[in-house]
Amino acid sequence: MGPEFGFPDLLSRKDVEEAGERICASITRTSVLKSDALNEKCGVELLFKCENFQQSGSFKYRGVSNAVIRLGTMDRKKGVITHSSGNHGAALAAFARKLKIPCLVVMPDSASEFKRQAIYRYGAEIIDCESSLESRESTLEGLLSERGMNFIPPYDHADVIAGQGTCGLELLDDVKKIDELWVPVGGGGLAGGNVLSVGEELQVVGAEPALARDAYEGLKLGVRQPQMEPMTCADGLRTALGELNFSILTKYKLPIRLVTEEEIIRAQSLMMSCLKILVETSAAVPFAALLKYGPHQIESRRIGVIVSGGNILV
Amino acid sequence: MGPEFGFPDLLSRKDVEEAGERICASITRTSVLKSDALNEKCGVELLFKCENFQQSGSFKYRGVSNAVIRLGTMDRKKGVITHSSGNHGAALAAFARKLKIPCLVVMPDSASEFKRQAIYRYGAEIIDCESSLESRESTLEGLLSERGMNFIPPYDHADVIAGQGTCGLELLDDVKKIDELWVPVGGGGLAGGNVLSVGEELQVVGAEPALARDAYEGLKLGVRQPQMEPMTCADGLRTALGELNFSILTKYKLPIRLVTEEEIIRAQSLMMSCLKILVETSAAVPFAALLKYGPHQIESRRIGVIVSGGNILV
Numbered sequence: 001m002g003p004e005f006g007f008p009d010l011l012s013r014k015d016v017e018e019a020g021e022r023i024c025a026s027i028t029r030t031s032v033l034k035s036d037a038l039n040e041k042c043g044v045e046l047l048f049k050c051e052n053f054q055q056s057g058s059f060k061y062r063g064v065s066n067a068v069i070r071l072g073t074m075d076r077k078k079g080v081i082t083h084s085s086g087n088h089g090a091a092l093a094a095f096a097r098k099l100k101i102p103c104l105v106v107m108p109d110s111a112s113e114f115k116r117q118a119i120y121r122y123g124a125e126i127i128d129c130e131s132s133l134e135s136r137e138s139t140l141e142g143l144l145s146e147r148g149m150n151f152i153p154p155y156d157h158a159d160v161i162a163g164q165g166t167c168g169l170e171l172l173d174d175v176k177k178i179d180e181l182w183v184p185v186g187g188g189g190l191a192g193g194n195v196l197s198v199g200e201e202l203q204v205v206g207a208e209p210a211l212a213r214d215a216y217e218g219l220k221l222g223v224r225q226p227q228m229e230p231m232t233c234a235d236g237l238r239t240a241l242g243e244l245n246f247s248i249l250t251k252y253k254l255p256i257r258l259v260t261e262e263e264i265i266r267a268q269s270l271m272m273s274c275l276k277i278l279v280e281t282s283a284a285v286p287f288a289a290l291l292k293y294g295p296h297q298i299e300s301r302r303i304g305v306i307v308s309g310g311n312i313l314v
Numbered sequence: 315m316g317p318e319f320g321f322p323d324l325l326s327r328k329d330v331e332e333a334g335e336r337i338c339a340s341i342t343r344t345s346v347l348k349s350d351a352l353n354e355k356c357g358v359e360l361l362f363k364c365e366n367f368q369q370s371g372s373f374k375y376r377g378v379s380n381a382v383i384r385l386g387t388m389d390r391k392k393g394v395i396t397h398s399s400g401n402h403g404a405a406l407a408a409f410a411r412k413l414k415i416p417c418l419v420v421m422p423d424s425a426s427e428f429k430r431q432a433i434y435r436y437g438a439e440i441i442d443c444e445s446s447l448e449s450r451e452s453t454l455e456g457l458l459s460e461r462g463m464n465f466i467p468p469y470d471h472a473d474v475i476a477g478q479g480t481c482g483l484e485l486l487d488d489v490k491k492i493d494e495l496w497v498p499v500g501g502g503g504l505a506g507g508n509v510l511s512v513g514e515e516l517q518v519v520g521a522e523p524a525l526a527r528d529a530y531e532g533l534k535l536g537v538r539q540p541q542m543e544p545m546t547c548a549d550g551l552r553t554a555l556g557e558l559n560f561s562i563l564t565k566y567k568l569p570i571r572l573v574t575e576e577e578i579i580r581a582q583s584l585m586m587s588c589l590k591i592l593v594e595t596s597a598a599v600p601f602a603a604l605l606k607y608g609p610h611q612i613e614s615r616r617i618g619v620i621v622s623g624g625n626i627l628v
Contacts, residue, residue, distance in 0.1 A: 031345035033367060052590040053347060269628065276366040276624035278590040310590035314583065 011158050011248070016165035016197040023065040023163060026095070028055050032174050035274040044295055045302045046287075047178060048271075049171045052279050052310025056122070058236075059167055059308050060091035060154075063189055066163030067152050068095055076101055081149040083129070083136040085111035086236055087309050088154035093122035104149060106139050108132075114313045133227065155187030156242025165193025171304050172198055179300035180205055182286035184308050185215045185256060186237035188245025194306070195252045205296045206249070206256040207289035209233075209264060214240045216256040219249060233261055236282030236309065255296055257289035264288050271307070283308040325472050325562070330479035330511040337379040337477060340409070342368050346488050349588040358609055359616045360601075361492060362585075363485045366593050366624025370436070372550075373481055373622050374405035374468075377503055380477030381466050382409055390415055395463040397443075397450040399425035400550055401623050402468035407438035418463060420453050422446075428627040447541065469501030470556025479507025485618050486512055493614035494519055496600035498622050499529045499570060500551035502559025508620070509566045516618075519610045520563070520570040521603035523547075523578060528554045530570040533563060547575055550596030550623065569610055571603035578602050585621070597622040 033048045051059035068080060079102030082092050089105040096103030103124040107116060108131035119126060129139040144151055153160065167190065168181055181198055185191045185206040195204050208216050212230035218241055227240040241249065259267075264281050267288035271279050286305050295303055347362045365373035382394060393416030396406050403419040410417030417438040421430060422445035433440060443453040458465055467474065481504065482495055495512055499505045499520040509518050522530055526544035532555055541554040555563065573581075578595050581602035585593050600619050609617055 028348075031347070031367075033345070034342075036369070050590075053345075055350070057590065272592055272628045276364075276371070276592040278586055278592065314586045 011161060011196055011244075013197055013200070015158070015162040016169060016193060019066040019159070019162040020166040020169050022069050023062060023166065026065045026069070026098070027062055028053060029170060030054055032171060033275050033277065037274045038270065042290055042294065044300060046290070047171065047175050047302065047304045048275060048307050049167060049304060050277060050307050051167060052277060052283060052307050054309075056087070056091040056094035057309055057311040058087040058091060059164055059190055059306070060087040061095060062166050063155075063160035063163035063193070064088070064091040064095045064152060067157060067159035068092075068099070070159045071150050075150055079103060079147070079149040080152050081140065081143060081147070082106070082152050082154065083140050084154055086115055087311055089124070090115065090118045090122065090311065092152055093119045093124035097123045102149065104143060104147070106136055106143065108136060115311070118311065155189030155239070156244050158244065161189050161193045161196070161244065161248070163193065164190045165197035167306055168194035168198040168304070171306075175302070175304070178202055178302045178304040180296055181304040181306070182207060182290055183306045184208070184234075184237055184282055184285045185241070185254075186282065187239040188215065188241040188249055190306065190308060191254060192245040192248040195248055195254060199252055203296055203300070204252065204254060206254045207286040208256050208258055209237055209285060210258040210260055212237050213256075213258055215249065216258055218246060219254060219256060222250065234264055234282040234285055236280065237285065257293050259285060259288040259292060263292055267291055277307070278310045278312065278314065279307050280309050280312045283310065325475060325510055325558070327511055327514070329472070329476040330483060330507060333380040333473070333476040334480040334483050336383050337376060337480065340379045340383070340412070341376055343484060344368055346485060347589050347591065351588045352584065356604055356608065358614060360604070361485065361489050361616065361618050362589060362621050363481060363618060364591060364621050365481060366591060366597060366621050368623075370401070370405040370408035371623055371625040372401040372405060373478055373504055373620070374401045375409060376480050377469075377474035377477035377507070378402070378405040378409045378466060381471060381473035382406075382413065384473045385464055389464055393417060393461070393463040394466050395454065395457060395461070396420070396466050396468065397454050398468055400429055401625055403438070404429065404432045404436065404625065406466055407433045407436035411437045416463065418457060418461070420450055420457065422450060429625070432625065469503030469553070470558050472558065475503050475507045475510070475558065475562070477507065478504045479511035481620055482508035482512040482618070485620075489616070489618070492516055492616045492618040494610055495618040495620070496521060496604055497620045498522070498548075498551055498596055498599045499555070499568075500596065501553045502529065502555040502563055504620065504622060505568060506559040506562040509562055509568060513566055517610050517614070518566070518568060520568045521600040522570050522572055523551055523599060524572040524574055526551050527570075527572055529563065530572055532560060533568060533570060536564065548578055548596040548599055550594065551599065571607050573599060573602040573606060577606055581605055591621070592624050592626065592628065593621050594623050594626045597624065
């Protein structure tokens, strides 16, 4: 992940609660949607936490808000930088614009024009690099020393993880009781954050595309797996687990369910027709897994599902 | 409209408030969504009241709930009947299923297979008729005398109008202050109900497809216009204003804005890309009008927009 960061030894629910206090005025408290038709189909009550309605179109805005606010006034003024071809870059650009601080996004030339446009519209400066991880990191490090900006990584960072965990806290606060919370697993920021925030009182379950199952394999083997350059349509979940994220999920023994590409597309379409919402493929993965496997514990009745984002071209 | 109903001489905000108390446990308190991008585009703050998330997929569930509850236990048991090729039929079928009472929907054979399937899935009996208004009415009247069920009309009915008006009350309660409320105008149930509920404290504005401008012409001329069998893509707005609805909107001098088919489709697509929601064409009409004309009063800053439904095939 390039430059090192000082992680606290122990990241806990308290960190997520503090993040919630810190960012509550910056973020959107997103809606929770239900559908009788989907409940009947799954035989349980599903509560969809709609981060596709979040500012910048995904949950990434939570982690970014927490991390950038935590920089402190002096550092923050120097601006922020990241490498991202997707939602993290858009979230950082959107939050930087709100704070009127400079933002620079290193972006592989293979990134989709749609996502590039989104980051551009939020007013960030875009620096191109080649699509390899090495090129991203060397470009980023060069710019870091040159400009003195603050690197805000997409998932392998305590403040980012704590920010993402606020999602589950809000859901619990709104619906009072759920038996399980299903989340997509990419870099592990969302999964890790919500394991910290609500994992003690309910079962958190991860879902991953079968074509990008580095987390599934890594947790099974006890060894973090390298990025596999997977071809899944769920582009937000192509990244490998981060280090800190891997530690959190390993300690929790997160169960992970795998789904095929067809199952993801079918789930996305069902969410459109029954919930009336536009979600990106990555965001359909947990619901696809629920449709396939049912709840983790047979006695579970109320299942929270995090809908991670809605950034697709329409 | 076939059989006559005893309308109260005066329908008022109090009737809507009572409807709100009556149906609050039956309906979904729908979310209010915002988008910075759309706010920038319109130069005002837009607050979208999302009835596409309502049970049965549209605001029609409000009016139906109020009218059916008001029948009283004895009458209600006999079941409910209506003629509808769209959202009103689906709402009645869905609410009847919840109450476990019989429901019969007279449906023109020209109705879309998608809408027919929705009503069928809710468990209602469907009786086919020809697509003319005469055929609908004679089929309905025959069934009424034969089965003794209660006719719940789609819009020209005090209880239905009062139910639809709860939409604006909820929005105001959630967002505290708005300067204007924009609504689509079809039969006039939604427009009439919200004129009654919030029309005194803020400006209600109607929007209609230019191809189906019977309300616009009728209010201008002071004479209710007949159905024109309009070809607009906004199928929920093809009906002419009801009598009671016409009286309410005339008394209020409702301003009505007209939009083209292209403007409707463009607004629908913008709502999908910026709000991440699926809305039917009829539901995009008020936003299309706002995009075209801007707010009714130049000093208005916060505009409520009722998103009437999301029932389209995907």
